[in-house]
Amino acid sequence: MPVIVEEFLATWPLFQHAYLAGWTLAGLLAAIGVLVVARDQIFIGAAVSQASICGIAIALELGDRLGHRGLPWLRHEQVLSALAVLSSGMAALATTRWGKGRRLSHEALTGWIYLFGASAAILVVAHSPHGLEEVHRLLSSSIIGASAVDVALFAALALVTAGTLALTHRRLLLVTIDPPMAAALGLHVPRWSAAISLWLGLAVGLGIRVTGVLFTFGCLVLPPLIARNLCREARPMFLVAPGVAVITALGGFVAAHHWDYPPAQMTVAVLCGLLVASTWWPRSTE
DSSP states (O other): HHHHHHHHHHTTTHHHHHHHHHHHHHHHHHHHHHHHHTTTTTHHHHHHHHHHHHHHHHHHHHHHHHTTTOOOGGGGGGHHHHHHHHHHHHHHHHHHTTTTTTOOHHHHHHHHHHHHHHHHHHHTTTOHHHHHHHHHHHOOOOOOOOHHHHHHHHHHHHHHHHHHHHHHHHHHHHHHHHHHHHHHHHOHHHHHHHHHHHHHHHHHHHHHHHHHHHHHHHHHHHHHHHHHHOSSTTTTTHHHHHHHHHHHHHHHHHHHHHHHHHHHHHHHHHHHHHHHHHHHHHOOOO
């Protein structure tokens, strides 16, 4: 066995939950990200991530202000996760529904959510050293600190996502790529779009708490973009994208440990390199 792998395995008892959570989340986000890429709405991942950070900042501030006034439950990790999911879910849903009928394009609304979330998160915790440190940690991405509960939660979400995609991937792709045709065939497009947005918000909101913005956003969009360059059709992307994400995260974690680099940043950097390399992949024989 190569020395680099042996060195990595020696850390398994200490960091196994962080590793498993990172790999599982990478596959989960990549699968959902196929629909984001199919919509050509890549920036929505960054916007939803920032909205989730804003929700966490609000939870941290509420915990600092009210946690010692008879409301200690506001400091619990579950409250942080709940507000992260709520904020990301509302942001994802807003990009689908709120801009309709208003003089605001989808791109403009997504950009507004990103900028508001990024600025508000810092402003909310500006006078709280602990809160500001936590927000900066999430923005920079760190997978250290994941628990067995996180691993089980991400695994459950991944299984539900895989089962849902196996049963409904044709309808999901049709709603995503050609909404008028989907409506003509009797599918309730707004309802399907809302479900996709809420599921995206759930995965991103939970992922942000464990791995931060960079890893979450990177695994959401980069593996599907790579898969799009490798596949001739959209359907195989649901298998290729998670495969690329998990394999790259596994190799990135091992390499990061060997050369003493942050694993989240190493994984995203490798995915960026693979995306550039995939542009030369002969997708067709034409």
